[in-house]
Amino acid sequence: MAAQQSQGIQTLLEAEKEAAKIVQQARQYRVQKLKDARTEATKEIEEYRKAKEAEFKEFEASHAGVIHSTQQSVDKDAEVKLKEITDQYNANKDKVVKKLLDRVVLVQPELHRNLRKVGQ
Template structure:
């Protein structure tokens, strides 16, 4: 703007022809100022959209990396767990074998000593010796 008087920004028509030219020039200048401003705002909006797309893409990539890391760690954990339980599983089978050996030994002893134990038990039941208890007082 060239500072052409009070009619530069006003809405009324200027009274003189020289001022009229000046007024039209200032209006053209102000409308040309608006065009670059709208272009700037479009550029800013486009830049924001690009930034948001980049942020969204970065977030998706980060989520993928996190998921891959989680799967890797889970796989490692399962491998360690299987190794630990595998050794534990062999201990379990070893204990079961020992238990079977001991149970078969107990069964063998039971079969071998069954008759003798039953005979001793029946002998104590049938062999009754009547005696007076030491704490029993006669007439007393």
Template sequence: MSAQNSAGIQTLLDAEREASKIVQKAREYRTKRVREARDEAKKEIEAYRANKEAEYRKFEAEHTQGNKQAEEAANREADAKIREIQEAGKRGQEKVINDLLAAVFDVHPAPVS
């Protein structure tokens, strides 16, 4: 009977060792899988970030270009107005100078009462 009990105990110990090995392998697999999942998630996040960054750069380029075009149009319009004012000044310049000179040199004395 004791030999039979000893054999049963030995069988239980062997089964326990085998179960321990299986649990250890499962832990190792789980740890490995968690690391792989973390690495995959990091890659996905980086790809998503790069995609959004590219979208932002494209959006910024489109809208900045529109602002530059508006600024250039405003500058062209301002330059045209400045030229127009300068030309008007040149056209009337001679008359203004003559009027000023006439006012200074054509003195009409009047008695003061």
């Protein structure tokens, strides 16, 4: 009977070792699957990022011409207006200086209107 119990215990110990091996393999399998999933997710994220960058560059390139032509148009308008202002300045500066000097130099002395009323 002792031999039979010893054999039963031995069988149980072997079964326990086998179960431990199976559990260890399952853990390793799970860890490997997680690593594979992370790697795959990283690849997908990188592909998506590259696709979006390419899409943005294409969008930017297609609209760069519009921005450039608009900037040229604005610059041209600014030059035209600046030339008009410069021309007006050059045409009228002598008149403005003369008017200012006339107002400062040619003073007509008069009594203040309130003073005239009191003196009358």
